[in-house]
Amino acid sequence: MKSKLGNPSVAPPAFERSSGCQSHGLEIPNGAVVTYSPEGQLDTSSLSWYVIHILSYSWTCKSDTTSGLPGAIQAVVQSSAQPECSILLITDNTIQSHEFPQIIEETGVEGGAGVYDLSLEAIPTNTTVEEVTYIMKKFQELSRCLLIILSSVDSTFLRMFASIYLDSPFILWPTKLVVATRLPLQDLRKLHFAVAVTNSVIITQEEPQNEECNIYVIIPYSLRIVKTASWSKVKGLLVTSDIGLFPEKFYILPDGAELMAAAEEYPPHCKLQEIAATETTPERLEFSGPMLITLEILARSMNFTYRMVRPPDMSWGYQLPDGSWVGMVGMVLRKEVDMALGPFGINPLRKSVVDFTRTMLVDYVRIAAKQGKSEVDPWGFIMPLAPSVWAGVLVSLAVIMGIVMTLSHLVPLGDDSLMKQDGLAYIRVFLGQDVFITSGPWWARFMIFAWMLATLILTRSYGGNLMSLLAVRYIPQPLQSLRKVLDDSSVTMVWESNTEYTQYIMSVTSGIFHEVAESEKSGRMAYTTGSDYGITLENLVAKGDHVLIIEDLSLRMLLAEHFTKSGNCEFYMSSELFLPSAMAMITQKNSPLGPAMDERIKALTESGLYTYWINNAVPNSTSCSNPPSRITVESTLKIANIWGMFVMLGGGFLPPEQPSGWSGTHFRNFGRIRSLNFLPQL
Structure with missing residues (x-):
């Protein structure tokens, strides 16, 4: 009897009766086998309930299943399936429904089992495909491991199932598939x-009259x-090959293979060199680096050869708005190559279309920028004190002079008092001149x-x-963070195109990386490729108005090559x-x-x-990893280094306009200058 799946809240799934069977773990009719007919419409809401309860059933049947295909299947499953695994039978009645419980009971599998019963007269349709796919997915989700028996x-x-x-x-690879059929082996070529x-x-x-079955890999x-x-039936299961029933065929490829591998220049992991054509050989690409050493070890230990190809767009992999992929990820997705070296940053979007090893x-992203110059600033004699200190000194001088002058008008003073010298004593002290005070x-x-103290x-x-400042020169290195780069509107960022980093930056809607994406609208973002890192560094970053933002290891390699x-x-x-990234x-x-x-x-x-x-x-690699921001010099100073002081000195010799009421005696003490503390060491 076949019927549709019932509503799980109203009735249990349909059952097909057979004689001589008992069920355990659930009160169901004697000899019942849970089945699902493709003639019924798939109800996904009840199918979830249906699969869960299938996994809780176990049966004991007394019918004879030790001959023909059922016997061979039972022997293979018994020798291969782990006790905790689940078994799913997809059959067109090549195995009778009442025979399946006996197979499960004899194998000792405890993970549960289920049957998808495909009638011989049924014509496979798109609905059938959806049903089979959905049932396999549910069993895979609910099982620790799964063995699928396809009997047709x-x-x-x-062909449809394949x-x-x-x-x-x-x-996944741990899922085992047993294809049982009475068709000749030559008719299974498409499988x-x-x-x-x-x-x-x-x-x-x-041969149906001959109960012997053969197992092939x-x-x-x-x-x-x-x-x-x-x-x-007489001899049972006889293994005749050293590779076993379910061999690890890919751990070491028995017959070898030629695999296709994609790679793009990514120093230091993968280097690319174009070899010019000769009279006997065409132009070719030569790959080298740690990733190629890794690939060579994999090839030798797994018994395969390989052929290297380069992505036409020289990119890693980026999803376009229409959902398609470019770069090496796109090549692997379209099965144009078997693998790509990278290494690639692991992210959920890529993981949905390819597998990572x-x-x-683990690598990080870093910023490379041009260092400032270590020349002496001609106006550097002003730098020992911050502008706020200079301002504070001048304000203090003005305040003190104002207080003393105010008090001198309130209190009568003698002719030789300090303030009779027109209040210039404080300025003379500041400039290092002598001051004579005899009374007051x-x-x-x-x-x-x-004030002197x-x-x-x-x-x-x-x-x-x-x-x-004259002996230890400072080398400016201002752009130490991404925030500093964003705040400096004169700097353009150069990123590698079509990478996981640029894809992530363009996808976020807030935060600092969203600001980076928005800066492209103002022309502050540019793109390069791994092959052009060196050109970008020497032609753009060297100007001082660009920074290169790439992985830490690649940057160290780049700076080391420049130092060499x-x-x-x-x-x-x-x-x-x-932007830390695990890479594989x-x-x-x-x-x-x-x-x-x-x-x-x-x-x-x-x-x-x-x-x-x-x-x-x-x-x-370590020569330029941490360049000093301060250096000690022993060279002599040149006019070009200190001409600012002479400009100020010349300005002091300009004759001032004499205020009315002033006499030459107001400047008599300027002739007794001992030293100028602006330049105490020169």
Whole structure:
């Protein structure tokens, strides 16, 4: 009896009765097998309930299932399935519904089981495809591990299922597939590729009168068919091949393969060199670097050769507004290549279309900028004191002179008093001139003493700072963070095009990275490629009005190469690190190559080999990692360094306009200058 799935809140799923069976764990009719008919309309709300309850059933049947295909399936499942796994049977009645519970009971599988019953007369439709896909997905979600048994003699349905199985993103390598059929092996050619690239075996019983069944494995890439075992009621399961029933076909490829790998220049991980054509060889690209060493180790240990290609747009991978992908990610997604080296930054958007291998390293983004010049500022003699200090000194001088002059008018003073010298005594003290005081009130003497003490401390501090400025020169490195770059409107940022960083920046709607994206509207963002890092550094960043924003390791490599060529460190790296990214290689979605590569990559990274290769690939890597912002010099000063002082001195010799009522005696004390504390060390 076949029927649609019922409403889970009203009635349980439909059952198909068979004699001689009992169910345990749930009160259902004797001998019931839970089935689902493709003739009914799929109800996804009830299907979730349906699958959950299938996994809670267990059966015991007394019917004979130890002959033909059922017996072979039972033997294969019993030898391969783990006890906690679930089993899903998709059948067109090649295996009778009442035979399946016996298979489950004999294998000892405790993870539960379910049946999708496809009638022989049913014609596979799009609805059937959706139903099969949905049921497999539900079982995969609810199971710790899954074994799927596909039993059919319908070649059309087998081809359809192969397409579904290959395109299902939830089918992983641990999921095992047993294809059981009575069709001749040569009629299953369109199924060979799907079986070859998945964890699958084929069981055939080509002669119904002969109960013997053969089990085959198809080798990936070569599609060579290997008979791994046979089964008969008398002899049972006999494994005839060293590779076993479900071999790890991709851990070491039995017949080898030529794989396609994409790469783009990404120093220090991957270097690219264009080799010019000769009379005997065409122009070609030569790749090198730690990523190529890693690929070579993977190739030797997994038994494959490889051919390198470069993405036409020379980019990593970026999703366009129409949903398509460009760059190396797009090439892997479209299966134009088997893998791409990168390493690529791992993010959810990319992970939805490709698979990442084990993390190889974690890198950050940093800013590279041009260092300032270390020349002496001709007006540097003003720099020992901050503008606020100069202002405070002048204000204090004016206030003190105002107080003393006010008091001198209120209190009668003698002819030789301080204030009879027109109040210039405080200015003379500040300039280091002598002052004679022979009489005067105590408060006048106290005021001049306090001013002398403050001036002494000020001039000594000025002299010490001036000496330091002349001997230790400061090299400006102002752009130490992304905020500093954004605040300086004269600076243009250069990012690498079509990367996870630019895609992330363009996707955020608030925060500092949104400000970065908005700066593109004002022309403050430019783009480059990994191959043009050096050109960008020397032609744009060297001008001082551009900064290059790339990964930390790539930046260290770039500055080291520049130091090797020029012998100096003209650029500096920001102290701020941002946009951390775990990085790895990428493979096609659900590709079994990924798990096989992970174990090798784990060994390389945990042993420190990849870090070692990185360090060796970057000579002089530490030379410009932390360039000094201050340097000590012993060279003599030149006129070009101190002409500002002579300008000020010349300004002091200009004859001033004499105020009315003043006489020459007002300036008599200027002739007795001892020293100018503006230049105490010169």
